[in-house]
Structure formats: C-alpha cells, structure tokens
Amino acid sequence: MAQHYFDSDPDAASRPSTADLVLPDLHLRLNTDRGVFSPDRVDLGTRVLLETVPAPPAGGRLLDLGCGYGPVALTMASRAPGATVLGVDVNSRAVGLARRNASDHGLDNVRFAVVSPEGEPVPEQDREGAPAPLAEDLLGPFDALWSNPPIRVGKGVLHAMLRTWLGRLSPEGVAHLVVQRHLGSDSLQKWLDAEGLPAERVASRAGFRVLAVRRSAD
Structure with missing residues (x-):
C-alpha cells in the first residue's frame, strides 16, 4: 500500500506522471509521482481555491502551506511576479517535484522547503534546484497564505499546524483555506473563531468552502 502523502519520506515506488493545471489565466503541466497528494490530477479543492481566491498581493511574502507538487x-508566483513565494510541505518527494515544476516553468520568485509538522526546517540530502529558503524565511511575516490543508491528518495535527502558520501572518495578512464541507469546514471555521482567528466563508462550490482567515486585532 502506498504511503500517506503526509509522510516525510514516502517509500511508494516512484511512478512519474504529469497533471495539468488549467485556469482561466494559466495552464501549467506539472510533474507528479506516487506518494504525493493527488498525483493523477490537480484535485478539485485546489482548483476551487485557485478559481475563487482574490488576487494575491503584488509584492511582499506569500505562503503556500502544504504545497504538494x-x-x-x-x-501565486505567476499571478504576483513581484512577490516572494514560499511553499512548504512535510513530504520531501513533493517538494522535489515542486522545485522541478518551478524550474520547468521559469518561475524564479518561488522557493520550496521541507518542514516538520511543527513548522521547523528539515535538513535535506541530495537536493537539486534553487537554493532552499533560510530558516528565518519560514517565520514570515506573510502577507497572504493559501492552502488546501491536510484535513485527514486529524484535528490535533491540523490545529497545531494552523496555529503555527496562521500566527506567522503579517498584521494585514489574510489566509485563504479550502476545506470540504463534509470533512468539517464549518467546525473548522468555528474553531478558528474560538482561537482568535476570525474566519469568513467567502466562496462555496462543489461541496467545498473557501475560508478567509485573519489575525485578531487584539
């Protein structure tokens, strides 16, 4: 059985493939592989997010939490060429693919890092591509955060991850999260509000909710 995509070093045998990301403003063919999230196609939740989220800030620091490939x-990097984009994931195979995809499409304003579930940098061996972000780059502050978070890892891991990364938003930063309704989007929204992270549903499509989350003004 294939390893879960949240594993740091999936041992599923490699089977390279591609997936097409087709949006009104963008068409990218992306390298994928077994052992990463949704290797056969760009998943519906990600497409709902990318088709409904407002344009990212033109500059500043932008974050993709759970970047996959x-x-x-x-x-984000295509829509905001003047911004610095960081993608993070616990899955080293996914991060390697993301770096290759950035290189293939000439996107030099984006970097990727393997992190622990707690948001700490993970040393990498035999990495290729652009220089890895520095540890301090992971701390932000981030002016926008987009994520299709790994809901199935369980509430404990998910909540800890969101506390960490949402806490790295800039004072004016906004996070947009896409969550499937039947996997707990409404309960997640209530939890975020209770954590002092005001959340608003800004889109709903195909069983998915897109939540805009801000840091409390307190």
Missing part, C-alpha cells in the same frame, strides 16, 4: 505556489 506546487500548483498553488506556482499560481
């Missing part, structure tokens, strides 16, 4: 981060 890069569809969200590469879209």
Whole structure:
C-alpha cells in the first residue's frame, strides 16, 4: 500500500506522471509521482481555491502551506511576479517535484522547503534546484497564505499546524483555506473563531468552502 502523502519520506515506488493545471489565466503541466497528494490530477479543492481566491498581493511574502507538487505556489508566483513565494510541505518527494515544476516553468520568485509538522526546517540530502529558503524565511511575516490543508491528518495535527502558520501572518495578512464541507469546514471555521482567528466563508462550490482567515486585532 502506498504511503500517506503526509509522510516525510514516502517509500511508494516512484511512478512519474504529469497533471495539468488549467485556469482561466494559466495552464501549467506539472510533474507528479506516487506518494504525493493527488498525483493523477490537480484535485478539485485546489482548483476551487485557485478559481475563487482574490488576487494575491503584488509584492511582499506569500505562503503556500502544504504545497504538494506546487500548483498553488506556482499560481501565486505567476499571478504576483513581484512577490516572494514560499511553499512548504512535510513530504520531501513533493517538494522535489515542486522545485522541478518551478524550474520547468521559469518561475524564479518561488522557493520550496521541507518542514516538520511543527513548522521547523528539515535538513535535506541530495537536493537539486534553487537554493532552499533560510530558516528565518519560514517565520514570515506573510502577507497572504493559501492552502488546501491536510484535513485527514486529524484535528490535533491540523490545529497545531494552523496555529503555527496562521500566527506567522503579517498584521494585514489574510489566509485563504479550502476545506470540504463534509470533512468539517464549518467546525473548522468555528474553531478558528474560538482561537482568535476570525474566519469568513467567502466562496462555496462543489461541496467545498473557501475560508478567509485573519489575525485578531487584539
């Protein structure tokens, strides 16, 4: 059985493939592989996010939390060429693919890093591509955060991850999260509000909710 996509070093045998990201303003063919999230196609939740989220800030620091092989981060980098984009994931195979995809499409304003579930940088061996972000780059502050978060890892891991990364938003930064309704989008919205992270549903399509989250003004 294939390893879960949240594993740091999936041992599923490699089977390279591609997936097409087709948006009104963008068409990217992306390298994928087994052992990463949604290797056969760009998943519906990600497409809902990218088709409904407002344009990213033209400059500043932007974050893709749980970048996988890069569809969200590469879209951010394409739409905001003057910004610095960071994609993070616990899955080293996914991060390697994301770096390759950025290189293939000439997107030099995006970097990718392997991180622990707690948001700490993970040393990498035999990495290729652009220089890895520095540890301090992971701390932000970030002016926008887009994510299709890994809901199935369980509430404990998910909540800890969101506390960490949402806490790295800039004072004016906004996060947009896409969550499937039947996997708990409404309960997640209530939890965010209770954590002092005001959340607003800004889109709903095909069973997915897109939540805009801000840091509390307190």
